[in-house]
Amino acid sequence: MLPQPGHAYEHRFVIDQAMMDAFAQMSDDHSAIHQDEDYAKSVGYDGVIAYGGIMMAQLSHVVGNHLPGDKGVSMHWSIDYRAPLYVGEEAVLRLEVAHASEAARMISCKFTIAAGDRLIATGKTQSLLPA
Amino acid sequence: MTDEELYPRLTECFRAIFDEYEGEVGPRTSAADIEQWDSLANVQLMVMIEQELGIRFDTEEIASLNNVGELAELVRTKL
Numbered sequence: 001m002l003p004q005p006g007h008a009y010e011h012r013f014v015i016d017q018a019m020m021d022a023f024a025q026m027s028d029d030h031s032a033i034h035q036d037e038d039y040a041k042s043v044g045y046d047g048v049i050a051y052g053g054i055m056m057a058q059l060s061h062v063v064g065n066h067l068p069g070d071k072g073v074s075m076h077w078s079i080d081y082r083a084p085l086y087v088g089e090e091a092v093l094r095l096e097v098a099h100a101s102e103a104a105r106m107i108s109c110k111f112t113i114a115a116g117d118r119l120i121a122t123g124k125t126q127s128l129l130p131a
Numbered sequence: 132m133t134d135e136e137l138y139p140r141l142t143e144c145f146r147a148i149f150d151e152y153e154g155e156v157g158p159r160t161s162a163a164d165i166e167q168w169d170s171l172a173n174v175q176l177m178v179m180i181e182q183e184l185g186i187r188f189d190t191e192e193i194a195s196l197n198n199v200g201e202l203a204e205l206v207r208t209k210l
Binding site: 075128 | 171174175177178181182187188189190192193
């Protein structure tokens with residue numbers, strides 16, 4: 001039986017400087033907003049903003065290991081970034097099943113990423129599961 | 132639900148899944164008309180229709196459909 005609507009998993013994480021450095025090297029994304037503290041502050045932020053790609057990596061952790069887990073195949077991911085997540089800030093990713101189609105063997109999920117009472121991002125995923 | 136009510140709702144789902152298709156979505160429309168309509172997109176289409184219309188399909192029902200007209204008839208039996 002597929003995970004049913006309402007079933008959820010929460011993942012707590014912190015993006016640290018080592019993760020930022022690794023992602024910068026891997027992606028070759030050297031945006032000032034992610035690397036230059038003075039620049040980030042000059043345009044109104046509290047510090048450099050964590051790479052969105054690292055947040056997606058946290059989503060990958062949840063999808064691949066927990067919901068639906070290691071037998072699922074991802075069909076769709078989308079994300080809307082709503083507020084900056086700063087390096088060293090603790091965040092919680094909550095992924096919840098919104099719809100389960102037994103006929104299609106697919107679950108549709110929605111997720112939020114929050115840091116305290118700040119909503120950082122929202123999004124959706126779809127995963128196929130083998131019969 | 133009449134055709135006039137159902138087809139616009141089905142069309143919304145088709146537009147969302149097949150974003151490169153701008154043609155009509157009518158009873159005779161089939162996978163042959165929409166290049167993006169492969170097996171994986173079909174799964175996403177059926178899931179979207181389930182969600183949008185609050186219905187549930189069976190695996191055998193999905194596999195037996197040949198065109199949008201048959202899909203509309205199936206949907207109507209579930210509303």
